[in-house]
Amino acid sequence: MIRVGNCSGFYGDRISAMREMLDGGDLDYLTGDYLAELTMLILGRDRMKDASLGYAKTFVRQMEECMSLALEQGVKIVANAGGLNPAGLAAKLSGIAENQGLKAKIAYVEGDDLRERAQELGLGSPLTANAYLGAFGIAECLRNGADIVVTGRVTDASVIVAPAIAEFGWSRTDFDQLAGAVAAGHVIECGTQATGGNYSFFREISDMSRPGFPIAEIFPDGSSVITKHDHTGGEVSIGTVTAQLLYEISGGRYAGPDVTTRMDTIKLSDDGPHRVRLSGVKGEAPPPDLKVSLNTLGGFRNQADFIVTGLDIDAKIKLAKQQLEAWLTKPPAELRWEVSGTARENAPTEEQASSILRCIVKDMDPKIVGRSFTSVAVELALASYPGFALTAPPADAQPYGLFTPGYVPQESVPHVAVLADGQRVDIAPAPETRPLEDAPESSLPAKPAVTETRQAPLGAIAGARSGDKGGDANVGVWVRTDEEFEWLAHTLTVDALKKLLPEADGMTVRRYPLPHLKAINFVIEGILGQGVASQARFDPQAKGLGEWLRSRHLDIPVALLDAEGNE
Template identity: 55%
Template sequence: MCECPGMGDVLRVGNCSGFYGDRFAAMREMLEGGELDVLTGDYLAELTMLILGRDRRRDPNTGYARTFLAQLRDNLRLALDRGVRVVADAGGVNPAALVAAIRELAAGQGLRPRVALVRGDDLTGRAAALGLGSPLGAHAYLGAFGIADALTGGADVVVTGRVTDASLVVGPGIARFGWGRGDLDALAGATVAGHVLECGTQATGGNHPFFAELGDLTRPGFPVAELRPDGSCVVTKHPGTGGAVTVGTVTAQLVYEVGDARYPGPDVTTRLDTVRLRQDGPDRVAITGVRGEPPPPDVKVSLTALDGWRNAVTVVLTGLDIDAKAELFRRQFRAGLSAEPAELTFTLARVDAPDAPTQQQASALLTVAGRDADERQVGRAFSDAAVELALGSYPGLFATAPPGGASPAGVVTAGWVPQSVPEHEVVHDDGTVRRIAPPPVTSPLAPLTGEPAPGPGDPGPCRRLPLGTLAGARSGDKGRDATIGLWVRDDAAYPWLASLITPDTVRRLLPEAAGLPVTVTRLPHLRAVTVVVAGLLGPGRFDPQGKGVGEWLRSRHVDVPEALL
């Protein structure tokens, strides 16, 4: 086991970043606000890998999260003085360059931290040979044992490229408690803790559907997991910080961006249907009972690619004859193009109201979007086709912003390679390189959605109300698939929710999902169901990452038993 400090049999792991662009001051807030053993930062959303890949293409010395380096400039000495290890995936697509930058920064401050590099995720140079095509970037999701080896070797700062988000927490747990590959339940428990922490303040009330009940959310605190030797934990936050940690806030994060009840990772497949939550005091939620299974034989690979060029213009239509005005603009815009781009869409948002008391409330929005492999097809000529209509189209025409040039479009997809393919290595501070072997036991992944929910019996009198009257929701994306987690807050309402939410119901409530594959998974211990709508998302959609789909679903009206109100 490593010298990772801990409070007896408890390892305190905090988070200070849920995405590239999160609150800059969070690192100092976490270091000064309370006791910690390890501070993690997650900077790598799928689209971030595309952004960083484009950065490195322009400048080979970039490709990492520069805000992390700036945070260390202000806080490295503080972390070293307090004995807090820092573990972050901020290396992005160029973690070696970030390690070099950290050492240069530290030397300039007269510091000598031990910095370790976890590498091997970058499969870009081997992509074609591995059957992954010719992407801009191909990065495998590495597990936690490399991070653990770095900490066991005494690293003060561990920099990784693409690892699973949960690995940032699982790795310190392995190093502290000595878990091996066979300790599947402990690894699964730590994976759940990592999943709760990975998105920062989403675990402490951020983006919560019942936000009005959570007190002061002006500046929610970042979460902390008190991890124990068996993999169980208590999720909490530093004293005096904003937000709240409740069973509801933790449930919301647990059902965020997941598929069915088997949550696969490179080290363990976590059974989400075994997770149990319990309020353990103010701002303390205990997570227990988590079971693990052997990981799948393949690991996921994030594939980023440039997908031509895009442009969009949004114009405002006010008052009367909205549909006729939109049709006139469509016809004129098309006539003004010398050639149509490969993709051309018009989306009319009828957000106007009749007899409106303000101009904004009387207005609708029409967005024209184009994509093409040739930049010229959606460049200035595209914008000019809208500008030229300023004095010769429908009455009251104006745009929400000046039309501009084309911007590069990207797409993120997933691939899979055998666990043995990534050359998972740790480069310790003294230059020693250690290879991390793949798991010796794997198991093919089989979907687990749970038995069909029995009907709740005679519900008695019902009222037609928004689903969100009783149910919370959180949604997001997995590539082009929308993920939605729904839950209720008491046992009596769960049979109603579990029987209500079926693929057909989802398609009825979300007409955009009509004709798309829908998967529903039931998680009774969490009083939750998860929904995956395949192919709902993508560039050009109003909400391309599906962040608001859950709130849309909550706003839809269903029959709610009066006995539950």
């Protein structure tokens, strides 16, 4: 068994987490995930300003503090913090080691950056183009003695899968073992989301003051136990692990460059306090193509937030819209209105008596959504609805990005392990592939008999976790008993979801039951426009979408509500 900890779930996560994990108890490996679709755009803009950048600078700060401690303890570090410049990050880390008098073997993995070949590969002319590599390049570095391995774009779970490959000698076709490690990696790669963070039933956790980061104990057969260091906050339970397994997935098949993991085969069991065992995971050959993260500059955006207070809210909003649109000398390519907050009647405070009217504009010309727009918004101040106010003066136009996925054959992407001694080792693509298709429809429990029901929020019995998948969003809903799943499986249909979430009406929604997890996952296509950077809705990464769903009311059997202790 190896103990693999995590100390970062995104670029900007808790800066002290690396030291906390090294100080907190025994580890063999410490990993970090620093990359997301939006992060690649941020790093791309960094690289435009300074070609020597393009990596996660917070990781450098962590390593300046913790490199000596990790080497002293024999804990190997694996992180995708290299972003768009893993070679530059490796050189920076070598400089830290030299300055501190440390002997550290530092290796890196490259080949994912396809920007220079984007047109040749049919990917257009993006700002960034990075293929999602797998774990075998990292494993090659570790097998050759690396103390620290940094990468560019690899799949999030790969930094956790690679130590298991290196330790246990798994081959490219040990699909069940690889899939088991991917499942463990998927649980811990988002950090404290596995230990109570963003958890629907957070009120049931006794100590949420500072959740500890998660650990995966991975075994040679691919099974694992999710846990955390003793005496840290948060909780590891079947519920917290289920929630994270549902995060940013689609259906029963979860594709990666090394293996397609059958999410519909994962079985969870209690292994003691703050210990959850994952077993039974099945894997299949990966698809023949690699996914590519493509970011382009979409143009410029701006917004103005109007405070609308008191009586005649609808009429005031109508007037503001009519005036602003009529006063603009040149309409922007895109103009969108949103209203947030609902002004209460006879409210005890002014804020509760107010709504926010938001005007969002986009155009390729920064002048149109810059001064031309902001001037009109300000000029309305003495000529519009009573009580006119802005939350803040409108700002200058800001560039925004667009994310789109691309796909290229595995064999067209170089995958190179650059060992600590400078030797370059080419990593061959997967020797066996299988086109991706939906998993077979899972058999559902029998439909329960109709019983007395009561209107109540779905969250009275169900948890949810949601997130972004490019322009799509996923919402995973789970319950905790077989009786609840019998009801959920036959009640929460696609049509029911669209009624509960009217913003999804008219969109394609796909539904995937996962009976082993007592869960149903939905993918809502296009609800996020062209990805988080395009800011298509006020919750651009759909983080709150699941909690909105939980707050919606429907008829729930009284017996289930009473069993959960809900009045």
